[in-house]
Structure formats: structure tokens, C-alpha cells
Amino acid sequence: RKGNVIITGASSGLGLATAKALAETGEWHVIMACRNFLKAEKAAKSVGITKESYSVMHLDLASLESVRQFANTFRRSGRPLDALVCNAAVYLPTAKEPTYTAEGFELSVGTNHLGHFLLARLLLDDLKQSDYPYKRLIIVGSITGNTNTLAGNVPPKANLGDLRGLAGGLNGIQSSAMIDGGDFDGAKAYKDSKVCNMLTMQEFHRRYHEETGITFASLYPGCIATTGLFREHIPLFRLLFPPFQKYITKGYVSEEEAGGRLAQVVSDPSLTKSGVYWSWNKNSESFENQLSKEASDAEKARKLWEVSEKLVGLA
Numbered sequence: 001r002k003g004n005v006i007i008t009g010a011s012s013g014l015g016l017a018t019a020k021a022l023a024e025t026g027e028w029h030v031i032m033a034c035r036n037f038l039k040a041e042k043a044a045k046s047v048g049i050t051k052e053s054y055s056v057m058h059l060d061l062a063s064l065e066s067v068r069q070f071a072n073t074f075r076r077s078g079r080p081l082d083a084l085v086c087n088a089a090v091y092l093p094t095a096k097e098p099t100y101t102a103e104g105f106e107l108s109v110g111t112n113h114l115g116h117f118l119l120a121r122l123l124l125d126d127l128k129q130s131d132y133p134y135k136r137l138i139i140v141g142s143i144t145g146n147t148n149t150l151a152g153n154v155p156p157k158a159n160l161g162d163l164r165g166l167a168g169g170l171n172g173i174q175s176s177a178m179i180d181g182g183d184f185d186g187a188k189a190y191k192d193s194k195v196c197n198m199l200t201m202q203e204f205h206r207r208y209h210e211e212t213g214i215t216f217a218s219l220y221p222g223c224i225a226t227t228g229l230f231r232e233h234i235p236l237f238r239l240l241f242p243p244f245q246k247y248i249t250k251g252y253v254s255e256e257e258a259g260g261r262l263a264q265v266v267s268d269p270s271l272t273k274s275g276v277y278w279s280w281n282k283n284s285e286s287f288e289n290q291l292s293k294e295a296s297d298a299e300k301a302r303k304l305w306e307v308s309e310k311l312v313g314l315a
């Protein structure tokens with residue numbers, strides 16, 4: 001049978017390119033988990049994904065109710081689940097004030113981390129039950145959360161501190177809208193959320209890899225300077241960022257190339273190692289990359305897990 005893979009945020013950028021790459025192998029049915037049904041349908045058509053190799057299912061990660069509904073609807077579809085890709089993200093670098101999810105969490109961390117945290121926890125059993133030769137849970141990370149890299153050192157730097165803002169509900173009322181309890185900064189909130197993604201992947205690995213045989217992985221696909229992620233940025237940035245990445249940092253990858261990389265982490269039979277953060281070298285070969293001190297802090301990962309469980313109503 002074909003493998004079944006859920007990709008969140010498959011309506012544009014990296015998620016769409018990955019959906020296309022996997023669908024084209026003929027070995028995968030892609031469930032595009034998207035907040036905008038029509039946009040996702042149009043996107044799938046525009047890149048030529050054939051009708052029988054995908055379905056669109058509604059998921060709004062900025063609402064925990066929607067995440068729960070998605071998990072139920074998916075289960076009712078009767079499809080086994082062989083891979084889950086947590087890819088969707090929002091990035092709000094120019095926001096002056098925080099905005100919030102349906103449950104009142106700051107939007108970047110609420111969407112990128114808490115929505116995916118609940119989704120992955122709810123679908124873990126489904127993955128566990130898969131009889132596919134390999135089963136994988138992938139959470140897309142980023143270099144920007146890694147302060148051991150040049151890109152990760154561009155201010156404002158990621159820093160979760162002692163998680164006091166998150167523990168307080170991240171709602172801007174009783175607590176700060178920032179994980180570390182500081183003043184709101186949209187760019188930092190995104191980077192913090194990416195650190196959460198990478199910590200969560202490792203905590204999943206520690207808690208569940210042995211018991212379930214699921215491969216947990218994260219990755220930095222390269223700088224895909226052309227995606228919708230930068231849509232909220234100022235126009236001059238959007239104009240100069242792609243050539244800057246292409247010619248100065250040389251970190252630029254096309255959406256197609258990045259999609260091929262993520263598809264590799266989903267389906268390459270040799271990438272079965274769990275707990276790994278993948279990156280690619282200049283020759284486009286994958287290698288196990290090092291995470292920053294904070295993004296590999298096991299104690300922080302455990303604490304993040306416990307606080308997140310409470311916020312999404314699992315504990």
C-alpha cells in the first residue's frame with residue numbers, strides 16, 4: 001500500500017514542495033492539513049499533484065479545538081498514519097503588539113509550538129499502530145533558533161529563559177506574551193517557537209522512541225528566502241533577502257530543493273536514526289547537525305513538555 005503522510009501547512013512554501021515531492025514518488029498519499037481549504041486545493045493543482053495522491057483536511061493550528069477535531073476526523077477517515085510532518089508556521093517580525101490564538105496564547109508560539117505539540121501528542125498512537133516499514137514524526141526546525149550559528153546570532157536571539165511567560169499562559173494579561181517573560185518581540189517569538197520545536201522533537205525521542213519504534217527528527221532545510229514566511233516583513237526586506245541569501249550567505253535553497261530535503265527525511269529508508277536534527281552541506285548531502293546549548297538542553301525540554309501539556313489540556 002501507499003504510505004500516508006500528514007503535512008501541516010502544505011498550502012504553500014516548504015510544505016507544498018514536500019507534498020509534491022512525496023506525491024510524485026507514487027508511494028505516498030499526502031494529507032494536506034491546512035487552514036484554508038480552497039487555497040490548499042488550488043495550490044495542489046497549481047503544482048500538478050494528481051487528484052488521487054492527496055486530500056485536503058481542515059486544520060487551524062491557532063485553535064486547539066480545531067486540532068482535536070482534525071485528529072478525530074483523520075481517525076474517522078480510516079487511513080493508517082505512517083508519517084506526520086509538523087511544518088506550518090507563522091512569522092510576525094514587524095508586529096508591534098502580540099496577537100493571540102483562539103485560546104489566548106501568543107500567536108507564533110501558539111501556532112508553531114503549542115498547536116503542533118497537541119497534534120503530535122494526539123496522533124502518536126495512530127503512528128504507533130502503523131505497520132509501515134518505518135514511521136516518522138518530523139518537526140521542522142530552523143537555524144534561527146540555534147545560537148551556535150551565525151544566523152542564530154542575529155538579534156533578537158532565541159531565549160526561553162526559565163519559561164515563566166509560558167508557564168503563566170503566554171496571554172499578555174496575567175503573564176508576558178513571551179516565553180521568557182520579556183517584552184513582546186515578534187521575531188524573537190518565532191525563534192523561540194523554533195527552539196520549542198527542536199526541544200519537543202528530542203523529548204519525544206527520549207520518551208517514545210524505544211517503546212514505539214517511531215523515528216523522531218527535525219531539520220533545517222536551508223534558507224528558502226522566497227516562501228510566504230516573509231510575507232509580513234517590510235517590502236525592502238522581501239526584495240533584498242533572496243539575493244542576499246543567494247550571493248552573500250550562499251545559504252539559499254529553492255522551494256523545490258528544500259521540499260526534496262524534507263521529503264527525504266520522511267521517506268529515505270536510510271534516514272531512520274531518531275532524535276536527529278538534519279542539515280545539508282554544499283553538495284546537498286544530509287548530515288546530523290549540532291544544536292545550540294539551549295536547543296539541546298534536556299532539562300529544559302522536559303520542563304517545556306510539562307508546561308505545554310498543561311496549556312493544551314493534556315495534564
Ligand code: NDP
Pocket residue numbers: 008009010011012013014015033034035036039059060061062063086087088089090111140141142143194220221222223224225226227228229230
Ligand atoms: P510559508 O509561509 O510559505 O508556509 C507556512 C504554512 O503554514 C502555510 O501553508 C500557512 O497556511 C501555514 N499556517 C500558518 N498558520 C497556520 C495555522 N494557524 N493553521 C494551519 N496552517 C497554518 O512558510 P515556509 O514554507 O517557509 O515555512 C514552512 C516551515 O519551514 C516553517 O516551520 C518554518 O519555520 C520553516 N523554515 C523556513 C525557512 C525559510 O527560509 N523559509 C527556513 C527554516 C525553516 P496559509 O497558506 O493558509 O497561510
